[in-house]
Amino acid sequence: MELSNHDELGQIEAALRSERPRIDGDLESAICGRVGRGRSGGGRRMSLAVVLSVGTLGAMSAFGGVGYANFGFHLNPLHSSYHSPFKDQYGKGPKGNPGHILQDLLYWLLHQHH
Amino acid sequence: MGRRTPDPLAHPERLTRSVYAYVAYRLGAGPDAEDVTSEVFARALRYRKSYDGSKGTPAAWLTGIARRVLAERASHDRDIVAEVPDTAAPGRLEDESVSRLTMQAAVATLSERDRELVALRYGADLTAAQIGELLDLSPNAVEVALHRALRRLRAELEAETPAAAPRTQRPPMPSTADGL
Numbered sequence: 001m002e003l004s005n006h007d008e009l010g011q012i013e014a015a016l017r018s019e020r021p022r023i024d025g026d027l028e029s030a031i032c033g034r035v036g037r038g039r040s041g042g043g044r045r046m047s048l049a050v051v052l053s054v055g056t057l058g059a060m061s062a063f064g065g066v067g068y069a070n071f072g073f074h075l076n077p078l079h080s081s082y083h084s085p086f087k088d089q090y091g092k093g094p095k096g097n098p099g100h101i102l103q104d105l106l107y108w109l110l111h112q113h114h
Numbered sequence: 115m116g117r118r119t120p121d122p123l124a125h126p127e128r129l130t131r132s133v134y135a136y137v138a139y140r141l142g143a144g145p146d147a148e149d150v151t152s153e154v155f156a157r158a159l160r161y162r163k164s165y166d167g168s169k170g171t172p173a174a175w176l177t178g179i180a181r182r183v184l185a186e187r188a189s190h191d192r193d194i195v196a197e198v199p200d201t202a203a204p205g206r207l208e209d210e211s212v213s214r215l216t217m218q219a220a221v222a223t224l225s226e227r228d229r230e231l232v233a234l235r236y237g238a239d240l241t242a243a244q245i246g247e248l249l250d251l252s253p254n255a256v257e258v259a260l261h262r263a264l265r266r267l268r269a270e271l272e273a274e275t276p277a278a279a280p281r282t283q284r285p286p287m288p289s290t291a292d293g294l
Contacts, residue, residue: 009264012271016221016236019214021138027148028130031155035126 122165122172123158130155132238133176139221139233140184150187154180170244177238178248220270228263235260 123129133154138147157179165175221232234245242253242260249256 008268009261012264012268013236015213015217016232016267017239019217020135020237021143021147021214021218023131023134023151024148027134027151028127031130031152032126035123035155035159 119163119165120167121162122167122175123155123162124172126155129172129176132173133180135239136177136233136237137180137184138218139237140229142222143218150180150183153183157183170247173238174240174244174248177234177240180238181248216271216274220267220274223270224263224266227259228266231256231260231263232267 130151134147134151137150137154138144141147141150154176158176161179165172169175170178221229224232230249231245234240234248235242240248242256245251245256246253251259
């Protein structure tokens with residue numbers, strides 16, 4: 001390397017910058033790709049979480065969620081007579097009460113035998 | 115609500131080049147430097163959410179990670195020595211590459227302290243103030259030390275002759291990240 005006497009250190013500084021080791025293009029692309037995936041990965045995970053949450057809520061809504069049992073119970077032809085011990089005793093009763101459903105079912109079975 | 119922390123890896127292209135240049139000035143260009151660079155970015159991806167912009171630029175943050183990776187490698191395998199590429203014979207490679215290899219070989223002859231300073235300043239492209247923070251030195255002390263390192267490098271480059279036989283330099287591995 002030829003160096004002039006004038007501002008030799010400045011030339012060395014310039015050479016150190018311009019001739020600094022260069023990363024292999026493939027490795028640079030790989031690292032940048034990995035960094036990009038890591039950045040978008042967070043967004044993708046968030047999107048997936050939102051989609052799953054909305055889907056779960058949608059599915060619950062579609063099937064009636066917590067009120068499904070009670071709702072289905074009222075649609076059941078089994079109760080078209082509108083006579084049930086629970087209703088007779090307590091009126092409308094709490095929605096979705098499993099004891100309520102079981103009690104009415106037992107009443108219906110006993111009623112069929114008679 | 116706190117201020118949103120900037121993504122330190124928002125512009126990875128420039129950062130990969132500066133990290134690699136820093137590591138290659140420390141270890142010599144080649145597979146070892148590539149491995150360390152990959153490891154630095156693997157860690158940076160894990161730690162990116164904990165990056166604190168008030169404590170330094172992304173380049174300084176990554177350089178700090180690189181210094182720790184180098185220190186760990188040195189402590190795990192002290193027998194590993196860096197291979198500085200052979201000085202290429204004129205005509206085999208482009209002049210630019212020959213010049214680059216010559217510069218790397220000259221840097222490799224420097225002491226560990228000088229090599230670290232040169233790598234931080236001209237590889238990682240950090241300012242004297244940023245280097246001072248990493249090495250716990252004042253910016254003025256960094257400038258003075260760099261000036262001396264450049265004079266030693268100039269002497270080495272002047273001693274180099276283009277017709278010199280190819281050689282392989284084996285600088286010692288850095289002992290610790292703070293081994294200055």
